[in-house]
Amino acid sequence: MAPTVLIVGATGNTGFSLTETLPALLKSSKALSNHRIIALTRSADSPAAQKLAKVPGVEVVEKNWVDITADWLREHQVVRAFVASHNEPNQFAEESTFYMAALAAGVKYAVRISTTAANVRPDCKAYYARTHWAIENLLSQPEFSALQWTSLQPNVFSSFLLMSAAELIKEYRKTGNQHVLKLLAAKDAPVGVIDASEVGVFAAHLLAQDDVSAHNQAKYVLNGPEDITGKQIVELVEQYIGVKVDEVSYQDNSFIDMLYEMKYAATGQSKNVILSIKHALETSWEGKCSASTTSKEVLEIAAPKLTAADVLESLLD
Structure with a gap:
């Protein structure tokens, strides 16, 4: 079995574009061209899952990500992962449990979706933003040093x-x-609003990097153009x-x-x-989420292009 890139939330608003984009990027990589892609979904019968199943190089697997264990990750030889978690009140318990399993299974790199950069702090009044802060804090500890990670902080979809x-x-x-x-x-x-699909594209580029060390423990702010x-x-x-x-x-x-x-x-x-x-x-x-806050790495690797006007037009199709 080939080493695997696991996509949690493959049929979601960021995961879908990531899953469509990643195969071509892996194919052109020197170090990762032999890697396979598992796109996780809770329903393989959904239209989105069926569409992804037709993408060359993508294997759609029906499984609830919160049930993933270290044994499952080892069995599927997962070495890199993308995580787009829910934002329910039990997010910390479930997402941190996944990273515990990833650490035990020897997963090397994870890209996760966070939330509005200005909110990722311990005193944010919105509960789920504190959860993202707590997850990033957890992953930053020495005990997790074997698991490299990057957190993406899109301001507003x-x-x-x-x-x-x-x-x-x-x-x-x-x-x-x-x-x-x-x-x-x-x-x-x-507000520098960003289309969710472009967050997924940027995540795909990170997962396809031959060497991810430059992005380890990075927190990248994403906005539209x-x-x-x-x-x-x-x-x-x-x-x-x-x-x-x-x-x-x-x-x-x-x-x-x-x-x-x-x-x-x-x-x-x-x-x-x-x-x-x-x-x-x-x-x-308060004006803290303008396009000027975009991380330079985002602009260098896969700069978002869709404006609010572009997205509104697509919502009307």
Whole structure:
């Protein structure tokens, strides 16, 4: 069996583009051309998984990543891994357990998806950002020195910020009516939104490096090529619908209350913890997530190209 690159979250918003990109990069590598790729999915019957199964050099395996053990990693000869974890309250327990298994199995390198760089700190009010800080802190300890790693900190995914704009445009085209445009963005604060697929492409380039030592314990900030403000999002919407937007609600994260009621209320999980997500975008409202924060390595290796306007157009297809 050949040495393996494992992709956890292969059908997700970052993992899919990574899985599509990686085979060609490995094929052109001197050190990694004999490596195979396992794309992990919880459902091999999903459209995304079936599409990835057609990519030459990719083997789709149905397995829940949180059940992976050191024995499983050894059996499949995993030497490098990509991890796009969930952000549920038990994230630290499950993601750290994976790295414990990886360390025991002799995995050499892992690339993981973190969150908004300005939030990855011990005093962030949003619980899951503290989790990412804790994971990075864990991996930085001497006990984990045998496992090299890189953490990717994309500031804000463009589809997340633009989804409500796309929904209003679709509604107007269909009915001629407008609902209140609820934007997560602040009116005037610039945000360097990035398309999730371009984060995956950058991750693929890291996983395909012959020598990853230069990226060990690095935390790379990723943004798109340019900033956008809430006001500019409104202007984009108006270009599509041909009239003024009737009403805009900026810095609107009211959907989180609905998320709690629909997904978490019946689970018994802490409402206080879940609702702390409301604080996650505060750093972007403060102007701390502009394109100027992008790490130079990102620009040198695989500079993102998709603008907010490009992504909005794709959301309308």
